[in-house]
Amino acid sequence: MTLDTIAPAFVDMAHSIVWASAATVDANCRPRSRVLHPIWEWDGTDLFGWIATVPSPVKRAHLSAHPEMSLNYWAPSQDTCSADCLVEWYTDDDTRVxxxxxxxxxxxxxxYDPYVIPQWSDGPTSDQFAALRLTPYRLRVMPASVMTQGVGEVLTWQGRLP
Incomplete structure (x- = not known):
C-alpha cells in the first residue's frame, strides 16, 4: 500500500483517538512506554508528527541511544492504528513556538491549550518545553470493523527502514 493511500486514514484515526501509547528503548535495549499526544500533518506527499513534551532525562537518554519511537492508538470501539517513527528533538525557539x-x-x-500543563506556564520557550518531530517508516490502520465484523481491511505501509 502507498503512503498517499494510508496517511489520510491514519491521521483521521489518530486524531480521533488523540492519545497514543509511545515506547522508546534505552541504551541497554530496555523498553519504556508512556502516553503522549501527537499531532500529525499530511501534505499529500509527506507525513510527519509533532509531540509537545517535557524534555525529561529519561526521554533524552532513550532517544539519544535509539532515535526511534513506536506509537499505538487504541479506542474503546477497537479502532487501532500505529506508527513506527524516527524521532528528532527540537529545542530552538522558532520550532518550539x-x-x-x-x-x-x-x-x-x-x-489544546498548552498552558494547561503546569511545567509550561512560562510558554513555548521554557526549558521545560521541547518538540519531537516524528517521521514514520511504518504505519498500520485497523478499523474496528475488521476485527469485530470481518469487514474492511487492515491498511499497512512500510517506507525506508532506518
Missing amino acids: TVWEKFANGPAPVG
Missing part, C-alpha cells in the same frame, strides 16, 4: 501554536490552534479533539 511553531509547535506550540500547532497544538494551541489545532482542530478538536487533538488541539
Whole structure:
C-alpha cells in the first residue's frame, strides 16, 4: 500500500483517538512506554508528527541511544492504528513556538491549550518545553470493523527502514 493511500486514514484515526501509547528503548535495549499526544500533518506527499513534551532525562537518554519511537492508538470501539517513527528533538525557539501554536490552534479533539500543563506556564520557550518531530517508516490502520465484523481491511505501509 502507498503512503498517499494510508496517511489520510491514519491521521483521521489518530486524531480521533488523540492519545497514543509511545515506547522508546534505552541504551541497554530496555523498553519504556508512556502516553503522549501527537499531532500529525499530511501534505499529500509527506507525513510527519509533532509531540509537545517535557524534555525529561529519561526521554533524552532513550532517544539519544535509539532515535526511534513506536506509537499505538487504541479506542474503546477497537479502532487501532500505529506508527513506527524516527524521532528528532527540537529545542530552538522558532520550532518550539511553531509547535506550540500547532497544538494551541489545532482542530478538536487533538488541539489544546498548552498552558494547561503546569511545567509550561512560562510558554513555548521554557526549558521545560521541547518538540519531537516524528517521521514514520511504518504505519498500520485497523478499523474496528475488521476485527469485530470481518469487514474492511487492515491498511499497512512500510517506507525506508532506518
